[in-house]
Amino acid sequence: MSKKSNNSKTNKNINVSLTKCLTECENGEEVVVLRVNAGRNAKTRLANLGLVPGVKIKKTKNAPFKGPLEIIVKGSSLVIGRGLASKIIVECNGACLT
Amino acid sequence: MSCHSPKNKSKNELNFKDTINIALAGNPNVGKSVIFNQLTGLSQTIGNWPGKTVERMEGRLEFLGYHFNIVDLPGIYSLSTYSLEEIVSREFVISEEVDIIINVIDATNLERNLFFTFQLLELKVPMILAINQMDILRRRNIDLDFKELERIFKLPVLPVVAVHGTGVHQLLEEAIELVVHNRPHRHSREKRLIESKYHGRPRHHSRRKRSIESKHRGHHYYRVEHALKRIESKGTIKKSFTFPELNQITSFGKEVELKILSLIEKINNYEQIVSSCNYPSRFLAIKLLERDLEVIKIFTDNEEGKVIFELSQKYREELESIHGEDINTIISSEIYSNIKKIIDLVLRTKIKKSRERRTLADFFDHLTTHSIFGYLILIAIMFGIYFFTFSLGDFFAEIMDNIFVILSDVVYINYGADNNLVKIFWDGGVGGLVGAIGGVLVYVVPFFLIIEILQDSGYLPRAAFLMDRVMHSLGVHGKTIIPMILGFGCNVPACAGCRIMETEREKKVSVALTSLVPCAATMTVVLGLVGRYLGFYWVLILFLINFSVIFIVGRILNKTLPGQCTELIMEMHEYRVPNYSVIFKQTWVRTKEFVFKAMPIMLLLGIILEILLIFNALEPINVILSPITVLWLGLPAITGVFLIYGILRKELTLVLLSILASSLNVTLLELLTPIQMIIFSLVTMLYIPCFATVILIAKQTNWKYAIQISLLEIVLALFVGGIINFGSLIFISF
Numbered sequence: 001m002s003k004k005s006n007n008s009k010t011n012k013n014i015n016v017s018l019t020k021c022l023t024e025c026e027n028g029e030e031v032v033v034l035r036v037n038a039g040r041n042a043k044t045r046l047a048n049l050g051l052v053p054g055v056k057i058k059k060t061k062n063a064p065f066k067g068p069l070e071i072i073v074k075g076s077s078l079v080i081g082r083g084l085a086s087k088i089i090v091e092c093n094g095a096c097l098t
Numbered sequence: 099m100s101c102h103s104p105k106n107k108s109k110n111e112l113n114f115k116d117t118i119n120i121a122l123a124g125n126p127n128v129g130k131s132v133i134f135n136q137l138t139g140l141s142q143t144i145g146n147w148p149g150k151t152v153e154r155m156e157g158r159l160e161f162l163g164y165h166f167n168i169v170d171l172p173g174i175y176s177l178s179t180y181s182l183e184e185i186v187s188r189e190f191v192i193s194e195e196v197d198i199i200i201n202v203i204d205a206t207n208l209e210r211n212l213f214f215t216f217q218l219l220e221l222k223v224p225m226i227l228a229i230n231q232m233d234i235l236r237r238r239n240i241d242l243d244f245k246e247l248e249r250i251f252k253l254p255v256l257p258v259v260a261v262h263g264t265g266v267h268q269l270l271e272e273a274i275e276l277v278v279h280n281r282p283h284r285h286s287r288e289k290r291l292i293e294s295k296y297h298g299r300p301r302h303h304s305r306r307k308r309s310i311e312s313k314h315r316g317h318h319y320y321r322v323e324h325a326l327k328r329i330e331s332k333g334t335i336k337k338s339f340t341f342p343e344l345n346q347i348t349s350f351g352k353e354v355e356l357k358i359l360s361l362i363e364k365i366n367n368y369e370q371i372v373s374s375c376n377y378p379s380r381f382l383a384i385k386l387l388e389r390d391l392e393v394i395k396i397f398t399d400n401e402e403g404k405v406i407f408e409l410s411q412k413y414r415e416e417l418e419s420i421h422g423e424d425i426n427t428i429i430s431s432e433i434y435s436n437i438k439k440i441i442d443l444v445l446r447t448k449i450k451k452s453r454e455r456r457t458l459a460d461f462f463d464h465l466t467t468h469s470i471f472g473y474l475i476l477i478a479i480m481f482g483i484y485f486f487t488f489s490l491g492d493f494f495a496e497i498m499d500n501i502f503v504i505l506s507d508v509v510y511i512n513y514g515a516d517n518n519l520v521k522i523f524w525d526g527g528v529g530g531l532v533g534a535i536g537g538v539l540v541y542v543v544p545f546f547l548i549i550e551i552l553q554d555s556g557y558l559p560r561a562a563f564l565m566d567r568v569m570h571s572l573g574v575h576g577k578t579i580i581p582m583i584l585g586f587g588c589n590v591p592a593c594a595g596c597r598i599m600e601t602e603r604e605k606k607v608s609v610a611l612t613s614l615v616p617c618a619a620t621m622t623v624v625l626g627l628v629g630r631y632l633g634f635y636w637v638l639i640l641f642l643i644n645f646s647v648i649f650i651v652g653r654i655l656n657k658t659l660p661g662q663c664t665e666l667i668m669e670m671h672e673y674r675v676p677n678y679s680v681i682f683k684q685t686w687v688r689t690k691e692f693v694f695k696a697m698p699i700m701l702l703l704g705i706i707l708e709i710l711l712i713f714n715a716l717e718p719i720n721v722i723l724s725p726i727t728v729l730w731l732g733l734p735a736i737t738g739v740f741l742i743y744g745i746l747r748k749e750l751t752l753v754l755l756s757i758l759a760s761s762l763n764v765t766l767l768e769l770l771t772p773i774q775m776i777i778f779s780l781v782t783m784l785y786i787p788c789f790a791t792v793i794l795i796a797k798q799t800n801w802k803y804a805i806q807i808s809l810l811e812i813v814l815a816l817f818v819g820g821i822i823n824f825g826s827l828i829f830i831s832f
Contacts, residue, residue, distance in 0.1 A: 038665075040424060041180060045667050047430035048176040050210050053423065054431065064469035067567040068576065068666050074209040074434075079563050081576065081666035 022069060022080075022088040025059045031090035032056050038087045046088075050074035057090070117165040118273055121191055123218060124202035125211050126173030127556075127671045129230040132260040133202060134170040135680050137270070142687045147186045153597060155687075161270050169196070175210075177217040178426075179391050181600050191223055192376040198273050199225045202258075205235040205242060208445060212437045213430075219251075219348060220381040222341040226272050227255040233262065241446040250440055252342030261677055276339070347440065350432040353420060357413040358383045364406050371396065371403070386410035387417070387425055459673040466560040476561055476583075483548055483587045488618050491541035498540070502532045531701055541618055542692060542790075545591040546685040549584055554676035558598075559668050566666050572649055573656030575599065576666040578608040585615030589787055590692070592617075593794040602799070603661040609795045610655055610807045613787035614648045616641070619748040623782045626752050627775050631767055636776065644783050647814055654810075692790075699793065730816060731781065732823035733774050744782055745789050751782050773826045777819045785815035 025031055033055050036043050050073045051057065058072045069085045071078050080088075122130050135142070138157020145154045155170040171190070172183040179185050191199060201218055203211040208229075218225060227247070235242060247255040254272045258265035349355050361383035365371055371382070375396060385393035387410055397403035414425050421428050465471050509524050552558050558580045562569075566576030577598055585592035592612045599605040616624065629637045656663065710719075720727075723738035736758065737751075744751035755778075759769050770778060786792065786808045796804035 035423075036427075040426070042665055042667070043424050044178060044426040044430075045175075045180065047424075047427045048178070048213060049667070049669070050213065050430075050434060052427050052431045052434060055434070061467060063467065063563050063566065064472075065567050067565075068563055070467075070563070070670060074207075076207045076210050077670045077672075079559060079566075079666060079668045079670050081566055081570070083570075084665035084667065 019089060019091050022059065022071070022085040022090055023082060025090065025092070027059060027061055029092060030056060030058045031092045034089045034091050036088050038084055042084055042087075046080075046084075049078060050076075051078070051088070116163075116277075117167060118277055119167045119169075119195055119197045120270075120273060121169050121171055121187075121196045121199050122202060123171045123187065123191065123199050123214070124173060125175055125204065125207075125214055126669065128173070128202045128204040128207075128211065129258075129260040130170055130173060130202045131684070132677055132680050133200075133228070133230070133258065133266055133269075134168060135683050136260065136263055136266045137166070138168055140683065140686065142683065144687055144691050147190070152182050152186045161267065162274060164270075164274060166270060166273075175214055177214075177221075178388070182602070185392060188221065191218070191221055196223065198276055199223050200228050200269055200273070201225055202228045202230055205229045205231045205257075206238070208242075209434070209437055209441055212440065213433055216348065216433050216437070219344060220378065220384065222378045222381075224276050224339045224341070225253050226269060226276070227251060227253060228258045228265070228269055229255065230258045230260050232257045232265075233259045239448040241448055243444040243446070246444045247440075250347060250443070252344065347436055350429070350436075354417060354428065354432060357417065358387070361386060361406065361410055361413070364409065368402055368406060370400070383410070384429065387414050388429060389414070389425070462673045463560070466557065467563055472560070472564050476564060479552075479557070479561075480583050480586055483545075483584065484618060484621070486544055486548065486587070488621075490544045491618065494540040498532055502528075531697075539689070539693070539697070541588045542590050543685065543689055545584065545588050546688045546692075547681065548587065549591055549595055550681040550684050551676050552580075552584075554674075554681060556671055556673045559670040562666065562668060563670065570663070572611070572652035573663055574607050574611065574652055575604045575663060577668065578604070578611060581608055581612040582615050585612045585617060587618055589613055589615065589617045589791040590794055591688070593787075593791055593798060594688070596798050601661070601664060603659050604664065606659060606799050606803060607652065607655045609798050610810075611648055611652055613791050613795060613807065614644070614651060614784065614811065616644055616783050617748070617788075619788065620783050622749045623752040624779045627755075627766065627770075628779045631775060632772055640776070640779060640783065643780060643818065647784055647818065651810070651814070695793070699789070726816065730823065731777050731819045732827070733778060734770070737778060741781065741785070745786055748782060748788050751778070773822065777822050780822070781815045781819045783815075784818060785812050787811065 019034060022031075033051060033053050035053050036046055036051070038046075046052075055073065059069060060072060060077070061070045063069070066082055068079050068081045071080065122134055124130050134155065134157065137159055139159070141159065142155060142157040145156065147154050152172060157168050157170075159166050159168070169190070171187045174181070174184050174187055177184055177188045190196060199218060199221075201215050203215065215227065229242065229244075229247075232242070242257075244255050244257065254276070256265055256268055256272060258269065260266060350358065358380065362379045365379045365382055372379075375382070377385075377393075382393055382396075386397065386407060389411075394407060397407040417428060418425055423431075466475055506524065513519075513524075558577075561579050561583060562576040565579035569576045569578050572578075578596075580598065581592045581595040583592075584595055589612060592615070593609050596605050596608040596612060599608050624637055624640055628640060719742065720735045720738040723741075724735045727733045727738045727741070728735050737755070740751045740754045743754055755766065755769065759766050762769075766775075787795070792804050792808055795807060
């Protein structure tokens, strides 16, 4: 756990990049996955679909009424429930400054 | 499965019929079904894997003198033990029943698809890679280097355009080559020929296919070459096949690889595993690290295995602390980085990609997931399904009924209407059959058609996308909306559609909720009784009560069934024009299955009920049920039997009531008070689902659960009915 916060602190200081969860991203934003704070099953399923730390993904849309999100991973479109999406921590490369 | 009976075509031809068993494996939506349909056509059957609730699609064909048994495995993303489909698939592939795997890969999604390929490679089963959707890749001006792919994988890699039929039969030729030569063969002249042929869209692809086939039928190469080799199937193809050495691509990073090699060494020394288990050692080593439950079971059976298991866990913990990640994530990352190296070598974009062109598919995608239009379209589709059923089904049902009445007159004139035998066989037997066809099948067939169209075109994930939030408040997975929407037409195929749920728990919940959705037959009763005599507003109120019950049942099941509701993770592929050949074939196959499995039971029930009617055994039933019907629900005693009939077909409750009314020369309003109408309709809506649905629930889960759900629904129906009855009595007395 402490490893994670160390990483994000270092990142913030050196790379001027923003760490946030997937649900906070804008539509059309391209980000890099840092880690997935979900249970083992969900993590494995996401990993099988290509969503692993270090991979570039692009968030495309949001379902209305706080529903699921759609992202593009490795060239294919995935829909992820909001609860799970909020556990995916991503990093955007300085292009977004909210 | 493997038949060794030689067929003598002519005296001059040699007997060389042999059987090759093929499994089609790949991600969902890659075109496996299209290939499967092209190869097996109408010989397809749907069954179940023994003892499991996963569907098994099998088919046969004969080609170039060989019998092929082809099994279409469910579309899966990996070979873990997350879902029953994955477990069933990997056990099947490694068993004696499979000689060759054809891994169908979507060319437009190569990276993700290759992940599954890598999982399959670990099983070390003879494999052919079929790269499908090459036409779309060409259209995007991307080039795929097949020679390089073959060099890397050392296995046959073939281009396919399944929707055009190109390259499909070449897969079988390749399979024959593998069988005969016992090793992957070199890039043949014929293959290069085929590669150049899929440019552009052939106009008459069926003609092309036939011409390719006829070219081979006359081709003596196979007949002469293979004539003297009689191959015994059942695992020997696998055993005599030298699986290529693929360490270059499948090796992981040093830390992980060293641990795997150490485990492999220990496993190879473990006599029991080597002799009894079909899985390769490397596969077992990796799965042990990943804490795969099924593999762990193999090892923890005895002391020696436990030692290896504990070592694997020690390694796992070391790796997890080094990388700071879950072992599954580590291994998946390693595989994906190996894949990336391959992609860089084989994929080449010819022209620099300009601004992404918006396609029609994109447009529909935005429309159907739009905050406003999306929901409107969803509701429109729901109504559309209902009206499609109601009109098409009714149309054919009426025709059937008319024919039956005309024929009945003929039978009665010749044999007498009061003859007991006539009653049993004609009214009960044939009548039951007509009832099953006219009452259920004519509704069910348009359904299977609609399900296939919705599924193939790609709409269903969009519906789940829109409704996931609502479904979560029901305590259910987002995908459940799909069978529930279909349930508006007919519960039978809708419950069959619950097979798309990934876990047993989700399946159980969806099947229960779907069976509570008012189908077209139920709606007939509600509209015909409450709608006609009490007005539209009461119909809406009944609907509201029905949905509240669905909500409550969802909550109950959520609390009582073990396990957590899984988060929605779903692939949403592009919209595409449904492949009509596949749709019609699939619909036909499912109809066949329904006719042979569910209908005989319904027929039997019809005959039994008719017999009971003859011997006036029904009056006692009314008497037995009267504490429930009269005292509790406040309905006239005669409705007891009608509700029993309703188990066979829901609309029978109203049909019989109407018949009674007309025989007594009264209107329905005189037979039932308004309150009684409401109670009667509600009970019909909520109590046990129609028998065909119950059978399907049992197929998807098991009989115990089907009975439990039926009882739950009966109890709920009686509860709601009773409340209204007593509530109204109290209300009136004020």
